[in-house]
Amino acid sequence: MQSITVTDCHLLGRAERVDVVAEAGVITRISPTGAEPPTGPGPVLDAAGALVAPPYVEPHIHLDTALTAGQPRWNVSGTLWEGIERWSERKHTLTREDVLARAEEVLRWQVAHGVLHVRSHCDVTDPELTALHALVELRERVRDVIDLQVVAFPQEGIVSFDGGERLMARAADAGADVIGAIPHFEDTREDGIRSLEIAFELAERRGLLVDVHCDEIDDEQSRFVEVVATLARRGGLGARVTASHTTAMGSYNGAYSRKLRRIVARSGINLVCNPMVNLTLQGRFDDYPKRRGLTQVKEMAAAGVNVAFGHDDVMDPWFPLGTANPVQVAHAGILAAQLSGQDEIAEAFAMITERAARVLNLGDGYGVAIGRPANFLILPGTSPFDVLRRQVRPSHVVSRGRLVAETPPAPTRLTWPGRAPETVDFVRR
Ligand code: FE2
Secondary structure (H helix, E strand, O other), rough: OOEEEEEEEEEEEOOOOOOEEOOOEEEEEEEEEEOOOOOOOOOOOOOOEEEEEEEEEEEEEEOOOOOOOOOOOOOOOHHHHHHHHHHHHHOOOOHHHHHHHHHHHHHHHHHHHEEEEEEOOOOOOOOOOOOHHHHHHHHHHHHOOEEEEEEOOOOOOOOOOHHHHHHHHHHHHHOOOEEEEOOHHOOOHHHHHHHHHHHHHHHHHOOOEEEEOOOOOOOOOOHHHHHHHHHHHOOOOHHEEEEEEEEHHHOOOHHHHHHHHHHHHHHHHHEEEEEEHHHHHOOOOEEEOOOOOOOHHHHHOOOOOOEEEEOOOOOEEOOOOOOOOOOHHHHHHHHOOOOOOOHHHHHHHHOOOOHHHOOOHHHHHOOOOOEEEEEEEOOOOOHHHHHHHHHOOOOOOOOOEEEEEEOOOOOOOEEOEEEEEEEEEOOOO
Protein backbone atom coordinates (compact mmCIF):
# COMPACT_ATOMS: atom_id res chain seq x y z
CA MET A 1 0.00 0.00 0.00
CA GLN A 2 1.41 3.38 -1.00
CA SER A 3 2.26 5.52 2.04
CA ILE A 4 4.00 8.75 2.98
CA THR A 5 5.14 9.93 6.42
CA VAL A 6 5.97 13.51 7.37
CA THR A 7 7.72 13.94 10.69
CA ASP A 8 8.11 16.91 13.05
CA CYS A 9 5.17 18.92 11.67
CA HIS A 10 3.68 22.10 13.11
CA LEU A 11 -0.08 21.93 12.56
CA LEU A 12 -2.18 25.05 13.01
CA GLY A 13 -4.04 25.02 16.34
CA ARG A 14 -1.91 22.21 17.80
CA ALA A 15 0.82 22.98 20.33
CA GLU A 16 2.93 19.81 20.09
CA ARG A 17 4.87 18.69 17.02
CA VAL A 18 3.30 15.74 15.22
CA ASP A 19 3.99 13.11 12.57
CA VAL A 20 1.45 12.80 9.77
CA VAL A 21 1.02 9.45 8.02
CA ALA A 22 -1.00 8.84 4.86
CA GLU A 23 -1.83 5.51 3.26
CA ALA A 24 -3.57 4.92 -0.06
CA GLY A 25 -4.15 8.66 -0.44
CA VAL A 26 -5.85 9.18 2.95
CA ILE A 27 -4.46 10.59 6.22
CA THR A 28 -4.47 7.63 8.61
CA ARG A 29 -2.46 8.86 11.58
CA ILE A 30 -1.52 12.13 13.31
CA SER A 31 0.52 11.40 16.42
CA PRO A 32 3.11 13.18 18.62
CA THR A 33 6.48 13.24 16.87
CA GLY A 34 8.46 10.06 17.39
CA ALA A 35 5.67 8.29 19.28
CA GLU A 36 5.30 5.66 16.57
CA PRO A 37 7.60 4.47 13.75
CA PRO A 38 6.87 5.48 10.12
CA THR A 39 4.20 3.36 8.49
CA GLY A 40 4.57 1.49 5.22
CA PRO A 41 7.29 1.46 2.61
CA GLY A 42 6.77 5.00 1.27
CA PRO A 43 8.97 8.08 1.61
CA VAL A 44 9.60 9.81 4.95
CA LEU A 45 9.90 13.60 4.85
CA ASP A 46 11.32 15.62 7.74
CA ALA A 47 9.34 18.86 8.09
CA ALA A 48 11.88 20.04 10.70
CA GLY A 49 9.24 21.98 12.61
CA ALA A 50 7.82 23.69 9.52
CA LEU A 51 4.16 24.46 9.13
CA VAL A 52 2.09 21.68 7.54
CA ALA A 53 -1.10 23.19 6.11
CA PRO A 54 -3.92 22.15 3.83
CA PRO A 55 -3.34 23.10 0.19
CA TYR A 56 -4.16 26.48 -1.22
CA VAL A 57 -7.52 26.77 -2.91
CA GLU A 58 -8.01 29.03 -5.94
CA PRO A 59 -11.66 30.12 -5.83
CA HIS A 60 -11.61 32.31 -8.92
CA ILE A 61 -9.45 32.08 -12.01
CA HIS A 62 -10.06 32.23 -15.77
CA LEU A 63 -8.01 29.40 -17.27
CA ASP A 64 -9.62 29.77 -20.72
CA THR A 65 -8.32 33.32 -21.16
CA ALA A 66 -4.96 32.83 -19.41
CA LEU A 67 -1.75 33.57 -21.29
CA THR A 68 -3.45 35.50 -24.11
CA ALA A 69 -2.35 39.04 -23.17
CA GLY A 70 -1.59 41.06 -26.30
CA GLN A 71 -3.41 38.62 -28.60
CA PRO A 72 -4.41 40.05 -31.02
CA ARG A 73 -3.96 43.46 -29.35
CA TRP A 74 -3.13 44.86 -25.93
CA ASN A 75 -5.75 46.39 -23.68
CA VAL A 76 -4.55 50.01 -23.94
CA SER A 77 -7.14 51.71 -21.72
CA GLY A 78 -6.78 49.11 -18.96
CA THR A 79 -10.54 48.96 -18.45
CA LEU A 80 -12.68 45.88 -17.91
CA TRP A 81 -14.70 46.90 -20.95
CA GLU A 82 -11.76 47.03 -23.36
CA GLY A 83 -10.64 43.70 -21.92
CA ILE A 84 -13.98 42.19 -22.95
CA GLU A 85 -13.58 43.67 -26.45
CA ARG A 86 -10.02 42.33 -26.84
CA TRP A 87 -11.09 38.90 -25.59
CA SER A 88 -14.05 38.80 -27.97
CA GLU A 89 -11.53 39.20 -30.84
CA ARG A 90 -9.27 36.45 -29.48
CA LYS A 91 -12.22 34.15 -28.76
CA HIS A 92 -12.85 33.62 -32.48
CA THR A 93 -9.44 31.97 -32.85
CA LEU A 94 -9.79 29.45 -30.01
CA THR A 95 -9.04 25.79 -30.66
CA ARG A 96 -9.19 22.82 -28.31
CA GLU A 97 -5.40 22.47 -28.40
CA ASP A 98 -4.85 26.17 -27.73
CA VAL A 99 -7.09 26.16 -24.63
CA LEU A 100 -5.69 22.87 -23.33
CA ALA A 101 -2.08 24.02 -23.65
CA ARG A 102 -2.58 27.35 -21.88
CA ALA A 103 -4.86 26.06 -19.14
CA GLU A 104 -2.65 23.07 -18.38
CA GLU A 105 0.42 25.29 -18.15
CA VAL A 106 -1.26 27.47 -15.51
CA LEU A 107 -2.46 24.39 -13.59
CA ARG A 108 1.16 23.24 -13.49
CA TRP A 109 2.18 26.60 -12.02
CA GLN A 110 -0.60 26.29 -9.47
CA VAL A 111 0.48 22.85 -8.28
CA ALA A 112 4.05 24.12 -7.94
CA HIS A 113 2.68 26.93 -5.74
CA GLY A 114 0.66 24.48 -3.62
CA VAL A 115 -2.81 24.92 -5.14
CA LEU A 116 -4.71 21.61 -5.33
CA HIS A 117 -8.31 22.86 -5.75
CA VAL A 118 -9.30 25.31 -8.49
CA ARG A 119 -12.52 26.94 -9.64
CA SER A 120 -12.11 28.24 -13.19
CA HIS A 121 -14.64 30.38 -14.96
CA CYS A 122 -15.02 29.61 -18.65
CA ASP A 123 -16.64 31.90 -21.20
CA VAL A 124 -19.62 30.15 -22.77
CA THR A 125 -20.78 33.03 -24.98
CA ASP A 126 -19.34 31.02 -27.85
CA PRO A 127 -21.70 28.93 -30.01
CA GLU A 128 -19.05 26.20 -30.27
CA LEU A 129 -18.31 26.08 -26.52
CA THR A 130 -14.72 25.33 -27.53
CA ALA A 131 -13.15 26.42 -24.25
CA LEU A 132 -15.74 24.67 -22.09
CA HIS A 133 -15.28 21.32 -23.82
CA ALA A 134 -11.50 21.68 -23.46
CA LEU A 135 -11.63 22.53 -19.74
CA VAL A 136 -14.03 19.66 -18.99
CA GLU A 137 -11.63 17.31 -20.82
CA LEU A 138 -8.70 18.73 -18.87
CA ARG A 139 -10.57 18.41 -15.55
CA GLU A 140 -10.83 14.66 -16.08
CA ARG A 141 -7.21 14.28 -17.23
CA VAL A 142 -5.69 16.02 -14.18
CA ARG A 143 -8.04 14.80 -11.45
CA ASP A 144 -5.40 12.53 -9.89
CA VAL A 145 -3.40 15.61 -8.95
CA ILE A 146 -5.68 18.66 -8.81
CA ASP A 147 -9.44 19.24 -8.51
CA LEU A 148 -10.93 21.55 -11.11
CA GLN A 149 -14.42 23.05 -11.03
CA VAL A 150 -15.59 24.61 -14.29
CA VAL A 151 -18.03 27.53 -14.24
CA ALA A 152 -20.30 28.21 -17.21
CA PHE A 153 -19.56 31.93 -17.36
CA PRO A 154 -21.54 34.05 -19.86
CA GLN A 155 -18.95 36.79 -20.43
CA GLU A 156 -21.22 38.72 -22.83
CA GLY A 157 -24.48 38.10 -20.97
CA ILE A 158 -27.33 35.61 -20.80
CA VAL A 159 -30.31 37.77 -21.77
CA SER A 160 -28.42 40.40 -23.79
CA PHE A 161 -26.41 37.86 -25.84
CA ASP A 162 -28.16 36.11 -28.73
CA GLY A 163 -28.87 32.52 -27.67
CA GLY A 164 -27.31 33.12 -24.26
CA GLU A 165 -29.84 31.13 -22.25
CA ARG A 166 -29.57 28.14 -24.60
CA LEU A 167 -25.77 28.22 -24.39
CA MET A 168 -25.94 28.11 -20.59
CA ALA A 169 -28.11 24.97 -20.72
CA ARG A 170 -25.77 23.39 -23.28
CA ALA A 171 -22.80 24.18 -21.03
CA ALA A 172 -24.54 22.41 -18.14
CA ASP A 173 -25.20 19.43 -20.44
CA ALA A 174 -21.52 19.43 -21.42
CA GLY A 175 -20.35 19.02 -17.83
CA ALA A 176 -20.07 22.43 -16.15
CA ASP A 177 -19.96 22.16 -12.34
CA VAL A 178 -21.10 25.70 -11.58
CA ILE A 179 -23.52 28.15 -13.19
CA GLY A 180 -22.38 31.76 -13.65
CA ALA A 181 -23.94 35.07 -14.64
CA ILE A 182 -22.88 38.67 -15.22
CA PRO A 183 -25.92 40.83 -14.36
CA HIS A 184 -24.14 44.22 -14.40
CA PHE A 185 -23.17 43.61 -18.04
CA GLU A 186 -26.74 42.92 -19.19
CA ASP A 187 -28.39 45.81 -21.05
CA THR A 188 -30.92 46.80 -18.40
CA ARG A 189 -31.45 46.33 -14.68
CA GLU A 190 -34.42 44.11 -15.53
CA ASP A 191 -32.32 41.97 -17.87
CA GLY A 192 -29.78 41.65 -15.08
CA ILE A 193 -32.39 40.35 -12.66
CA ARG A 194 -33.83 38.02 -15.32
CA SER A 195 -30.34 36.65 -16.03
CA LEU A 196 -29.96 35.77 -12.35
CA GLU A 197 -33.34 34.05 -12.28
CA ILE A 198 -32.33 31.98 -15.32
CA ALA A 199 -28.99 31.06 -13.73
CA PHE A 200 -30.55 30.05 -10.40
CA GLU A 201 -33.32 28.03 -12.05
CA LEU A 202 -30.76 26.17 -14.16
CA ALA A 203 -28.49 25.49 -11.18
CA GLU A 204 -31.37 24.25 -9.01
CA ARG A 205 -32.72 22.02 -11.79
CA ARG A 206 -29.30 20.41 -12.38
CA GLY A 207 -28.13 20.40 -8.76
CA LEU A 208 -25.17 22.66 -9.56
CA LEU A 209 -23.42 25.44 -7.65
CA VAL A 210 -23.74 29.15 -8.53
CA ASP A 211 -20.93 31.70 -8.93
CA VAL A 212 -21.91 35.11 -10.30
CA HIS A 213 -19.60 37.82 -11.61
CA CYS A 214 -21.50 40.47 -9.72
CA ASP A 215 -21.32 44.26 -9.76
CA GLU A 216 -17.81 44.42 -11.22
CA ILE A 217 -18.18 48.11 -11.98
CA ASP A 218 -17.55 51.41 -10.15
CA ASP A 219 -21.24 52.27 -10.24
CA GLU A 220 -22.92 52.75 -6.89
CA GLN A 221 -26.22 52.02 -8.66
CA SER A 222 -25.12 48.48 -9.55
CA ARG A 223 -26.84 46.50 -6.81
CA PHE A 224 -27.17 42.89 -7.90
CA VAL A 225 -25.55 41.34 -4.80
CA GLU A 226 -28.80 41.93 -2.94
CA VAL A 227 -30.60 39.96 -5.68
CA VAL A 228 -28.08 37.10 -5.61
CA ALA A 229 -28.30 36.90 -1.81
CA THR A 230 -32.09 36.96 -1.82
CA LEU A 231 -32.42 34.29 -4.51
CA ALA A 232 -29.93 32.14 -2.59
CA ARG A 233 -31.83 32.54 0.68
CA ARG A 234 -35.29 31.99 -0.75
CA GLY A 235 -34.16 28.95 -2.74
CA GLY A 236 -32.36 27.49 0.27
CA LEU A 237 -29.05 27.42 -1.62
CA GLY A 238 -27.05 29.51 0.87
CA ALA A 239 -23.36 28.62 0.80
CA ARG A 240 -23.74 26.88 -2.58
CA VAL A 241 -23.82 30.41 -4.03
CA THR A 242 -20.96 32.86 -4.50
CA ALA A 243 -20.86 36.48 -5.62
CA SER A 244 -17.47 37.28 -7.16
CA HIS A 245 -15.71 40.62 -7.66
CA THR A 246 -18.56 42.76 -6.15
CA THR A 247 -16.43 45.86 -6.68
CA ALA A 248 -19.35 48.33 -6.66
CA MET A 249 -19.30 47.78 -2.89
CA GLY A 250 -16.32 50.10 -2.86
CA SER A 251 -18.68 52.90 -3.96
CA TYR A 252 -21.78 52.22 -1.84
CA ASN A 253 -22.80 54.78 0.78
CA GLY A 254 -22.75 53.90 4.45
CA ALA A 255 -26.50 53.49 4.84
CA TYR A 256 -26.82 51.02 1.96
CA SER A 257 -23.61 49.19 2.98
CA ARG A 258 -25.07 48.58 6.43
CA LYS A 259 -28.29 47.20 4.95
CA LEU A 260 -26.43 45.03 2.44
CA ARG A 261 -24.16 43.43 5.04
CA ARG A 262 -27.22 42.12 6.84
CA ILE A 263 -28.79 40.79 3.63
CA VAL A 264 -25.58 39.01 2.60
CA ALA A 265 -24.85 37.60 6.06
CA ARG A 266 -28.40 36.27 6.42
CA SER A 267 -28.23 34.54 3.02
CA GLY A 268 -25.06 32.52 3.80
CA ILE A 269 -23.54 33.20 0.36
CA ASN A 270 -19.79 33.53 -0.17
CA LEU A 271 -17.94 36.55 -1.55
CA VAL A 272 -14.73 36.37 -3.58
CA CYS A 273 -12.55 39.46 -3.80
CA ASN A 274 -9.87 39.53 -6.52
CA PRO A 275 -7.57 42.27 -5.23
CA MET A 276 -4.74 42.18 -7.78
CA VAL A 277 -6.97 42.43 -10.82
CA ASN A 278 -9.61 44.79 -9.46
CA LEU A 279 -7.03 47.23 -8.07
CA THR A 280 -5.76 47.30 -11.65
CA LEU A 281 -9.11 47.57 -13.46
CA GLN A 282 -11.26 49.74 -11.22
CA GLY A 283 -11.25 53.51 -10.81
CA ARG A 284 -10.24 53.97 -14.46
CA PHE A 285 -12.99 56.50 -15.10
CA ASP A 286 -12.24 58.52 -11.96
CA ASP A 287 -10.20 61.69 -11.63
CA TYR A 288 -8.83 62.20 -8.11
CA PRO A 289 -9.73 61.03 -5.54
CA LYS A 290 -9.61 57.64 -7.31
CA ARG A 291 -11.62 54.76 -5.86
CA ARG A 292 -10.15 51.38 -4.94
CA GLY A 293 -13.17 49.50 -6.24
CA LEU A 294 -13.06 46.40 -4.03
CA THR A 295 -15.40 44.21 -2.02
CA GLN A 296 -15.90 45.41 1.56
CA VAL A 297 -13.63 42.59 2.76
CA LYS A 298 -13.16 43.61 6.39
CA GLU A 299 -16.70 44.75 6.99
CA MET A 300 -18.34 41.74 5.34
CA ALA A 301 -16.07 39.32 7.23
CA ALA A 302 -16.90 41.12 10.48
CA ALA A 303 -20.60 40.71 9.65
CA GLY A 304 -20.05 36.93 9.50
CA VAL A 305 -19.82 36.55 5.72
CA ASN A 306 -17.38 34.04 4.24
CA VAL A 307 -14.93 36.08 2.13
CA ALA A 308 -12.09 34.57 0.09
CA PHE A 309 -9.34 35.95 -2.15
CA GLY A 310 -8.97 34.91 -5.80
CA HIS A 311 -6.31 35.50 -8.45
CA ASP A 312 -8.77 36.01 -11.35
CA ASP A 313 -6.71 36.71 -14.48
CA VAL A 314 -3.23 35.48 -15.42
CA MET A 315 -1.61 37.34 -18.33
CA ASP A 316 -4.79 37.99 -20.29
CA PRO A 317 -6.67 41.00 -21.73
CA TRP A 318 -7.64 42.20 -18.24
CA PHE A 319 -4.34 41.75 -16.40
CA PRO A 320 -0.89 41.58 -17.99
CA LEU A 321 0.89 40.08 -14.96
CA GLY A 322 0.20 37.07 -12.75
CA THR A 323 1.97 34.01 -11.38
CA ALA A 324 -1.00 31.89 -10.23
CA ASN A 325 0.48 32.09 -6.72
CA PRO A 326 -2.20 32.64 -4.04
CA VAL A 327 0.34 33.93 -1.53
CA GLN A 328 0.91 36.88 -3.84
CA VAL A 329 -2.87 37.38 -4.03
CA ALA A 330 -3.25 37.32 -0.24
CA HIS A 331 -0.38 39.78 0.10
CA ALA A 332 -2.11 42.16 -2.33
CA GLY A 333 -5.39 41.61 -0.47
CA ILE A 334 -3.80 42.55 2.85
CA LEU A 335 -2.60 45.84 1.38
CA ALA A 336 -5.79 46.61 -0.55
CA ALA A 337 -8.26 45.74 2.22
CA GLN A 338 -6.03 47.18 4.97
CA LEU A 339 -5.84 43.90 6.89
CA SER A 340 -2.87 44.97 8.99
CA GLY A 341 -3.83 43.52 12.39
CA GLN A 342 -2.22 40.24 13.47
CA ASP A 343 -5.58 38.47 13.46
CA GLU A 344 -6.49 40.02 10.13
CA ILE A 345 -3.30 38.78 8.50
CA ALA A 346 -3.96 35.28 9.84
CA GLU A 347 -7.47 35.60 8.38
CA ALA A 348 -5.98 36.54 4.99
CA PHE A 349 -4.25 33.14 5.03
CA ALA A 350 -7.64 31.51 5.66
CA MET A 351 -8.97 33.42 2.63
CA ILE A 352 -6.68 31.37 0.35
CA THR A 353 -7.16 28.12 2.28
CA GLU A 354 -10.18 27.26 4.47
CA ARG A 355 -12.44 30.13 3.45
CA ALA A 356 -11.72 29.46 -0.24
CA ALA A 357 -12.45 25.76 0.38
CA ARG A 358 -15.89 26.77 1.65
CA VAL A 359 -16.50 28.67 -1.59
CA LEU A 360 -15.83 25.44 -3.51
CA ASN A 361 -18.05 23.48 -1.07
CA LEU A 362 -15.20 21.03 -0.41
CA GLY A 363 -16.58 20.00 3.00
CA ASP A 364 -14.85 16.94 4.50
CA GLY A 365 -12.70 16.65 1.40
CA TYR A 366 -10.43 19.37 2.77
CA GLY A 367 -8.17 19.78 5.80
CA VAL A 368 -5.30 18.02 7.56
CA ALA A 369 -7.20 15.49 9.67
CA ILE A 370 -7.49 11.73 9.97
CA GLY A 371 -9.75 10.25 7.31
CA ARG A 372 -9.39 13.18 4.92
CA PRO A 373 -7.60 13.10 1.55
CA ALA A 374 -3.83 13.34 1.96
CA ASN A 375 -3.47 16.77 0.39
CA PHE A 376 -1.13 19.12 2.23
CA LEU A 377 1.84 21.48 2.00
CA ILE A 378 5.05 21.80 3.96
CA LEU A 379 5.54 25.55 4.36
CA PRO A 380 8.99 26.58 5.67
CA GLY A 381 7.61 29.18 8.05
CA THR A 382 6.54 29.53 11.64
CA SER A 383 2.97 30.80 11.12
CA PRO A 384 0.54 32.02 8.45
CA PHE A 385 1.74 35.56 9.26
CA ASP A 386 5.33 34.48 8.59
CA VAL A 387 4.38 32.69 5.35
CA LEU A 388 2.58 35.75 4.00
CA ARG A 389 5.14 38.33 5.14
CA ARG A 390 8.07 36.48 3.57
CA GLN A 391 6.03 35.09 0.66
CA VAL A 392 7.45 31.61 1.24
CA ARG A 393 6.83 28.87 -1.28
CA PRO A 394 5.91 25.36 -0.18
CA SER A 395 8.99 23.15 -0.02
CA HIS A 396 6.80 20.08 -0.64
CA VAL A 397 3.32 19.61 -2.12
CA VAL A 398 1.59 16.30 -1.36
CA SER A 399 -1.49 15.40 -3.40
CA ARG A 400 -3.49 12.20 -2.86
CA GLY A 401 -0.64 10.94 -0.67
CA ARG A 402 2.00 11.46 -3.37
CA LEU A 403 4.78 14.05 -3.47
CA VAL A 404 3.95 16.06 -6.62
CA ALA A 405 6.10 19.19 -6.24
CA GLU A 406 9.33 19.94 -4.44
CA THR A 407 11.02 23.35 -4.33
CA PRO A 408 14.60 23.38 -3.02
CA PRO A 409 15.98 26.26 -0.96
CA ALA A 410 17.44 29.19 -2.89
CA PRO A 411 20.25 30.59 -0.71
CA THR A 412 22.02 33.86 -1.46
CA ARG A 413 25.82 34.31 -1.32
CA LEU A 414 26.16 37.64 0.49
CA THR A 415 29.21 39.83 0.97
CA TRP A 416 28.69 42.40 3.71
CA PRO A 417 31.02 45.02 5.29
CA GLY A 418 32.75 43.66 8.39
CA ARG A 419 31.63 40.08 7.80
CA ALA A 420 33.12 37.17 5.95
CA PRO A 421 31.16 36.24 2.79
CA GLU A 422 28.30 33.97 3.85
CA THR A 423 25.47 31.94 2.41
CA VAL A 424 22.12 33.13 3.71
CA ASP A 425 18.69 31.71 2.93
CA PHE A 426 16.35 34.68 3.23
CA VAL A 427 13.38 32.65 2.12
CA ARG A 428 13.72 29.51 4.20
CA ARG A 429 14.92 30.72 7.59
FE1 FE2 B 1 -13.46 37.03 -12.91
